[in-house]
Amino acid sequence: MDKKHLNISKIETYLHSIIDNIVSNNTYVGTPPETLKEDWDDICVIDVGPNIKDKDAYGKGVVLVWLYARPLANGAKNVAKMSELETKLNEVIKNAHDRTYRINRGATHSDYDSERKWHCNIVELNLIIV
16 A cells, blocks of 8 residues: 555545535535535535554545535424435445545434534545555
């Protein structure tokens, strides 16, 4: 394994390239934007964090993909939009064929971002780097 593939920036670039404009047109790496545009109804944030481990012959880690959906007018979670985002992410995972980065879906949980006042589902991606 070429150790440069363990670089967080390379992993972020790869994941952004396969997720952006497929899962969401508003895809960010690391953190969501400070300002949300009024016409946005979803955001996707790729969070690699410090979890990439060097196992000599390969690398491994967990990447969090935060799927945000603007709430309905009454403040309720927009379950239909969230389902659409998760379905698109599942397709990205299914179709991800890369010689270096192998991903599969791990655990998922939901949350509420009180700063943005949007609901989000957080999907863990298991990452193997060869």
